[in-house]
Structure formats: C-alpha cells, structure tokens
Amino acid sequence: MTSITxxxxxxxxxxxxxxxxxxxxxxxxxxxLYAAFFIAPVVLIxxxxxxxxVVGSNGGLSGAGGLTLDNYAGVFSPTFRSVFADxxxxxxxxxxxxxxxxxxxxxxxxxxxxERLKPWFLVLVILxxxxxxxxxxxxxxxxxxxxxxxxxxxxxLHLLALGQGLLFTQAAVLLGLVYNFLxxxxxxxxxxxxRLSRDHRDASRDLYARPWQTFLSITLPLTYPGIMAGMxxxxxxxxxxxxxxxxxxxxxxxxxxxxxxxxxxQGENWPLASAMSLSLVFVLxxxxxxxxxxxxxxxxxxxxxxxxxx
Amino acid sequence: MxxxxxxxxxxxxxxxxxxxxxxxxxxxxxxGAHALTVIRDLNLTIGKGEFFSLLGPSGCGKTxxxxxxxxxxxxxxxxxxxxxxxxxxxxxxxxxVNMVFxxxxxxxxxxxxxxxxxxxxxxKVPRQERRKRIADVVALAQLDDYVSRHPNQLSGGQQQRVAxxxxxxxxPKVLLLDEPLAALDAKLRGTMQEELRRIQREVGITFVFVxxxxxxxxxxxxxxxxxRAGRLEQAGTPLELYNKPTTRFVADFVGQxxxxxxxxxxxxxxxxELGQEGDRVFLxxxxxxxxxxIVVRPEQIALHADQPELQGESRxxxxxxxxxxxxxxxxxxxxxxTCLPEPILxxxxxxxxxxxAPEPGxxxxxxxxxxxxxxxxx
Numbered sequence: 023m024t025s026i027t028x029x030x031x032x033x034x035x036x037x038x039x040x041x042x043x044x045x046x047x048x049x050x051x052x053x054x055l056y057a058a059f060f061i062a063p064v065v066l067i068x069x070x071x072x073x074x075x076v077v078g079s080n081g082g083l084s085g086a087g088g089l090t091l092d093n094y095a096g097v098f099s100p101t102f103r104s105v106f107a108d109x110x111x112x113x114x115x116x117x118x119x120x121x122x123x124x125x126x127x128x129x130x131x132x133x134x135x136x137e138r139l140k141p142w143f144l145v146l147v148i149l150x151x152x153x154x155x156x157x158x159x160x161x162x163x164x165x166x167x168x169x170x171x172x173x174x175x176x177x178x179l180h181l182l183a184l185g186q187g188l189l190f191t192q193a194a195v196l197l198g199l200v201y202n203f204l205x206x207x208x209x210x211x212x213x214x215x216x217r218l219s220r221d222h223r224d225a226s227r228d229l230y231a232r233p234w235q236t237f238l239s240i241t242l243p244l245t246y247p248g249i250m251a252g253m254x255x256x257x258x259x260x261x262x263x264x265x266x267x268x269x270x271x272x273x274x275x276x277x278x279x280x281x282x283x284x285x286x287x288q289g290e291n292w293p294l295a296s297a298m299s300l301s302l303v304f305v306l307x308x309x310x311x312x313x314x315x316x317x318x319x320x321x322x323x324x325x326x327x328x329x330x331x332x
Numbered sequence: 333m334x335x336x337x338x339x340x341x342x343x344x345x346x347x348x349x350x351x352x353x354x355x356x357x358x359x360x361x362x363x364g365a366h367a368l369t370v371i372r373d374l375n376l377t378i379g380k381g382e383f384f385s386l387l388g389p390s391g392c393g394k395t396x397x398x399x400x401x402x403x404x405x406x407x408x409x410x411x412x413x414x415x416x417x418x419x420x421x422x423x424x425x426x427x428x429v430n431m432v433f434x435x436x437x438x439x440x441x442x443x444x445x446x447x448x449x450x451x452x453x454x455x456k457v458p459r460q461e462r463r464k465r466i467a468d469v470v471a472l473a474q475l476d477d478y479v480s481r482h483p484n485q486l487s488g489g490q491q492q493r494v495a496x497x498x499x500x501x502x503x504p505k506v507l508l509l510d511e512p513l514a515a516l517d518a519k520l521r522g523t524m525q526e527e528l529r530r531i532q533r534e535v536g537i538t539f540v541f542v543x544x545x546x547x548x549x550x551x552x553x554x555x556x557x558x559x560r561a562g563r564l565e566q567a568g569t570p571l572e573l574y575n576k577p578t579t580r581f582v583a584d585f586v587g588q589x590x591x592x593x594x595x596x597x598x599x600x601x602x603x604x605e606l607g608q609e610g611d612r613v614f615l616x617x618x619x620x621x622x623x624x625x626i627v628v629r630p631e632q633i634a635l636h637a638d639q640p641e642l643q644g645e646s647r648x649x650x651x652x653x654x655x656x657x658x659x660x661x662x663x664x665x666x667x668x669x670t671c672l673p674e675p676i677l678x679x680x681x682x683x684x685x686x687x688x689a690p691e692p693g694x695x696x697x698x699x700x701x702x703x704x705x706x707x708x709x710x
Contacts, residue, residue, distance in 0.1 A: 221437035224404055227424040228431045229451035229502070239450075243441050328446055331459070 071296035081292035093297035102281060102298065109278040110309065112192075112267070113260035116199035117207070120256050121249065123200065124207035128248075129241075132215040133223075144212070147205050159198065159269045166194050166270075190272040198270035199260050206259065207252040214248025215241070239324065246321050253317070254310050261306060278302055349416055351506050351538040352378040352401055357410035359396055359562075370396050372562045374410070378506075378540060378555075383532050385541045385549040387585075388559035394542045397559070398508050401540060402431045415505055425454070430499035431508040434515070436491045438483035444494050445479040451502040465501050472531060473497040489520045496531065506538045513548065525551055546586050550574075558582045574629070576706045583627040583708065590633075590676050592705075593625040602645060602702075608671040614645045614702035626705035630665070630679040635688055636697040648702045652676065653695040657685075666690060668698060 072089045075082045096102075131143045150158060165172045168187035176182040188194050218241065226236040264279025282302070285295035359371040371393040378384045386394035399405040400412050403424035411418050419427060430451070438447050448469065452462045470476055473493040483491055492512060499507055509528075513521045529552055532539050543549050549556045550570040557567040558581070566573060566582045577583035580591065594604040596619045604613040604624060615624055634640075640649055652670035664685045667675040676698060688696060 219435060219437060221433045221435050222439065224402075224424070225431070225433055225437040225439070226450070227404075228402060228429075229498070230425045230454035231450075232425055235454060240439060244439075325442075325446075328442075328449070328453075332445070332449075332463070 067296045067299055070292055071300050073293045075291055075293045081286075081290055082294070083292055093293045094301070096294045097297050097301045102278075105276050105281050106278050106302075106305070108276070109261050110305070112195060112199065112277070113257050116196055116203065116260045117253050117256040119196065119200045120204050120207040121253060124204055124252065125211055125249070128208045128212040128215055132212055144209075147208050150201075151205065155202075155265075158201075159266065162194075162198060162201070163189055163269065166197075189270065190274055192271065192274060195267045195271035195275050198266040199263065202263070202266055203256045203259055207256050210251040210255075211245060211248040214245040214251075218244050243321060243324065246317070250314060250317050253313060257313065258306055258310065261302070261309075349380060350377045350413070351380045351382070351415065352376075352540065353413040353416075354397065354400075355411040355413065357397075357400065357407045357412060359393070359400070359405065360408045370562050371407075374562075374564055376557055376564055376567060378538060380538055381536050382554045383529070383539045383541065383552055385543055385553040385556045386559060387543055387546060387549040387556050388565075389544055389585075391561075392559040393562040394544075394559050395510055398431075398510055398540060398542045401429055401506060402508050403427050403429075428504055429506040429508060430502050430504040431510065432492075432495045432499050432512045434510045434512065436483075436495040436512075438491055438494055438498070440483050443480050443482050444475060444486070447483070447494055448498045448501050450498065455502065465503075469497045469501040472500070472534065488516050489524060492516065492524060493527070496528075500531070500535060500537070503535075504537065506540055509539060509541045511542055511544070513543075521548070528552060550586070558585060560585075575704075577627055578706070578709045580625065580627075580708055583706070588630050588677055588679075590628045590630065591625055591674065591708075592628065592672060592676075593623065595623050596621070606650075606671055608651065610639060611650050611671060612642055613648045613650065614705075616703050616705050616707055619707065625708045627708060628676075628700055628705050630677040632704045633676065633678045633680075633698050633700045635666075635678060635680055635684060635690070636699060637688055639697050640699045646702055647699050648705070649697055649699040650676065651695070651697055654690045654692050656692060657690050664690075668696070670698070 070083065071093055072091070073083055073093075074088055074090045075093065127147070131140055131147075135143055164170050166188040167173065168185055168189070170187060170189070173182060173187040173189075176188070177184055177186070182188070188197075222240055222244065223236055226240045227233075231239065261277075262279055264277045264283060267275030267277045268280055269275070278298070282295050282298045285291050285298060289295070354374045354376040357371055357374040358369065361368045361370060370391075374393075374397060376397075386397055388394050396405050400407060401414070401419075403419065403422060407420070411420060413419065414427065414429065439450065442450070445466065448466050449462060452465065457465070470479060473496055475490070475493055475497060478486060478490055478494070483494065486494065495512070512528075513524050516524060525548060528539075528541075541549070541552060550573075553570060555567060555569055556573055558565040558573065560581050566578050568576075570586075573582060573586050577586065577589075583589040583591070592604070592613055594606050594613070596615070597603040597605045601618045602615045604615065604626075606613060613626070615626060639651070640647065642649065650668075650670045650672075652668040654666055655669045655675055656667040658665045659682075662682075664680050664682065666678045666680065666685070668678055669675050678698065688694070690696065
C-alpha cells in the first residue's frame, strides 16, 4: 500500500512541475469514464424514480411525461422497511465483527511478524479471493448444511438438534458476510498500524504505560483513520450485497439488494426499483455520516476526559 | 522545584554509587551462522549526576547499549544494574529511567501539555503535584507559549524541548538521549547543546547521551565512552581521551593525530629506535613490548631552525623538511617529512611560523615534551 502512495506522489509532482497538460489528460480519461458509467446512470435512475408506473409495459415505464412522488410512497411499505432495517442491522453487525476479528489480525501481522514474513501473511489474507466467489460460498453451504461437517460437530455436542443445519439462519448470513469482507477490513487497518512508528509505542512503554494502556491510549487512537476506512467500506459493501445473504440465508436472507433486484428483473417495476435504489443511497450516506460522527465523538472522549481532569 | 534542590552543590563522583553499570554485557541478534554480535563484553560504569556520552560511528553498539538501560533491548549475556540493582527482565514501564527518542516520537493526537502529562498519569501522580511538576518543567524547557499546541505545529527545536520535558517531568534516575540533536540544523544544534547542559546542571539527573559527533560529546559531557564494533575502546573525561588516548582508533576519532611507531631500544626502554642521526623519540612510560606507538597532537609540536637541546628525556625531537604549508588565518598547518613513513602534522601560530619562513623544502627540527605523547595499547 505504501508503494502505491509513493507512486501516486511521484505522479502528482510530475504533473505539477513538468507536464500540466499530460497530468490533465491522465485525469480526464477516468473522469469521462466516471461521468459516462456512474453519473449518467444515477441521473437516469433518478428520473425513472419520478416516472409514473404503468402496469406491464417496458419495465413499468409509461414513456409519457409527468412526474410523481408515488414511487417513494411505495418505498416506505412495511415489507420494504423491515427488509431495509434487516440489511442495515446485518451490515452493522457484520462490519463490527470484521473489526473485532480483523484488528487483531492486522496488529499481529504488523507488529509481531518479521519483515520477511509480513508479505506472506498478507498474501494469506487475500488468498481466498483467488478462488471463485461462488465456489467458496457453495463450499460453506456444504459445511453448514444439515449433513455438513460443522453441523455434525455441533449436533454431536448437542448444540444443534439432529437433522438441523446452520444453513439458512441469520448466523450463516453473518458468517458469509464476515468471511467475504474480512480482508477489506484488515488491509486499511494494517496500513494504519504500519504507519504508526514503533517509537510511539516504545515512548508510551517508557512513560510507564502497561501494554494495554499503550494500546488504548496510543495505538488505537492513532489507527482510527484505518478503522474508519475499513468500517465505512465494509459497511457499504455489506449493505449492498444480496448474493451472500441469499446463498447463506435463503428466505431469511432477504436483503434490500434482493428486493431491488427482484423489482427490476421480476416485478418489472422500474420506477419503484429506482426509488428504492436512491433511498438506499440516501440512507447509506446518512448512516456513514452518522458512523463517522459517532466515531470522532468516541475518539474525542479521552481528550475531553484529560482536559476535564487536568 | 524538588529536582533542582539536589543540584546546588558541586557534583562529585568519587565514592558515590554508580547510576548505571554494565557488567560483561554482550548482545547477539539472530542465531547460528547468521548471528550478529552488536555488543561484546561491555564493562562500564556511569556515575550519579554525570553527563555521560556514548560516542562512536554508526553500528558500534552505542544505541543498543542505551536501549538496554531503557529496557527495549535485553543483553544476551551479562548484567545491567541501575542504582546497584539488576534490571534484567524489568519491563520499560517499571524502570525509573526515561528516554528522549531520536525521532522525538511525541504523541500526535495530544497537545504539548498532554504529552508531558502522559507519564505522570500512568504513575498516578496526584492532580495538584502533576500541575506543579508540569509548570516547573515547562518553565525549565521554556515551553510556556506552546503548551496547547499539537506536535505538528512545532518546529524541530520545540519538539525536541517537549520530548525532553516529557521525560524530565517524571524525575527519572537516569535520562537517556538517543542522538536527540541529529535532526536539527547546525546553528540550532549549538543552541540546544547549551540548553541541554544548562538543564542537566539544574536538575542534576544523570544523562546518558548517544552521539556519533565527537565535538558534541566533548562539549556536553563530563565523561565519554568511545565504542567501536561493539567494544568499549576507552572511557574517560574529554581531556583524558584527547591527551591520553589508549588506542589508535580513539586517537583518530577524537581529533588530528600523529602516530610514531618503532622498535623499542633494548638499552633504554623509553627510547624508540628510528635510525636517523640526532632523532630522539622518548616514550612517556616504559613500553611493555618490543615495539611501541605513541600519539602526538599537531599543536603539541614546536618548530626549530636548529637542533634543539634535549634536556634529558623530557623532550623528544625529530629532523625533517617542510612538504606543505597551509595558512588557515589564525594558524598554519604544516606537513613535515621526517624519517617516518607518514608526514608529521604540525599546527603553529602565525608568529611562530613567520620567523622560520617555512617554504616547502626547508629543513627544520620538531620537538615536543615527551610526556605529551600518549602510548597506545595496540
């Protein structure tokens, strides 16, 4: 990750000093792609979401003029609201679990491994991505199914009734989400711990802080940017993921993504689906803002405490 | 200020207990064929209240030795004692020593006040005392205007003073400084050297200072230990190291030197046999072996137009001719070719030189007090 930053820096100096025109061209291409394949579709979706719904024609698009907010009223139906809440709850629980599992892993790789071993551990972290997503998920389905090895062990420990599997439960959904997005959490946290100099931890130890005190008052606050980056990305990706919940949770895995997908491709109600999509984006933006506000609030607490007890 | 009160009287090292003692300390990194020895059988004592420097080129083991006192490295063999007690196995957070890191490593998410306060809070010092001690140390380090700034809003010199204050406020038995001035520009380094010396005198705490800069070590320290490739070469006051170096490395590392070697005369054990008529080089003491090397500093040598009197064994003399004369404003540096393989460097004042008119090729005599020469052990 560090080398990427260095390259990026080298690039910006190049553009700034010698070839401003070249730098502009380099930025222009991605910008055009972004405009054509992101901004334009979003505008299209926004327009669709305000179009009146006509049964059975061309995805429910009337083609006639006139704008309406009816589709947004549909978004707030009880079904959609509960699915929406489920999605957010799953994503929040999943990203918190990722944090709890990923932080120690990143910390271990960064601080306890020799420089020689670090790259190998990082490869291990992303190794699962080298096999197909579907194969990995189908593998989990076999392990978690009623006749699967994991279920068999749990059954023999009487934690599960005979003939019962873990598959198609909320636990399985969470497991699948965490399993899939863990590396996305580990990598930014790893980078933030790497950037923290060893001297900071040594200085804290030198100033009479026990290991846990050093962790809480130095390491954790200074790796906060990495935590927030990981949390935000993982949370957004989990909210939008509907394949994993469906594969692992079946009927119980109904997520907002599934709903939107079915409205687009099965319900043939594009205006409603568009309204749902935009609502999802809006709710995500609000949720991420709330998360980062909450995070920086938490981060400021120790400072406020120190100031108050000076 | 509690820590200042102990320092009023003159410091004396004799008879006092040592602040730090290394006893037969070795340190190896790695194992087997790849093992790297960074410290070999180090024996060293640092007196209470001393400003002590560990001096040597990079990789000589000085920083590792310092980090052993701090508890960040552990000896493979031997013992490290603090105030007479072994500190092997004692973690850094239970040691009554504090360190100023080369990178300062101030905590970027805390302001200057909170940085200084950090150690006191961990030690559960009561609020009132905390405030008082911080006020004292802030005044001592002249940080009054900066207490509510964050480290990234401070210059290098200011960060340096915060790092010093953050360590000193805990009133440690020993303060460790790992090349703290290396990152500063030359002018600021000079100012900070004076600051360090003043602060050390005021608080009277033992300072152990690591540097590769000989002038810095000499300017600051009561005593200096010169290290090389993991070994202690020599420890002593700056004057002792300069005037009486015991090894060629120390002589070379601390200033300009002339090395004069030769077989010891079998009849007179203090005379070197150099084999040229009239030359007489006496050793400051009887040499143990059959050959000996002495060091004579360039400014200890006098120039004569004619052969000088010897006055027994108290003066030594060599004949030679000028091969180079460099005028440096306040002084001349001359290279004199003698019977020795290497030319002899002589520093002389303008007045002493102008009387001799030493153009290249002119023959003349060198002499010095035999006692000024230092006999080398190797």
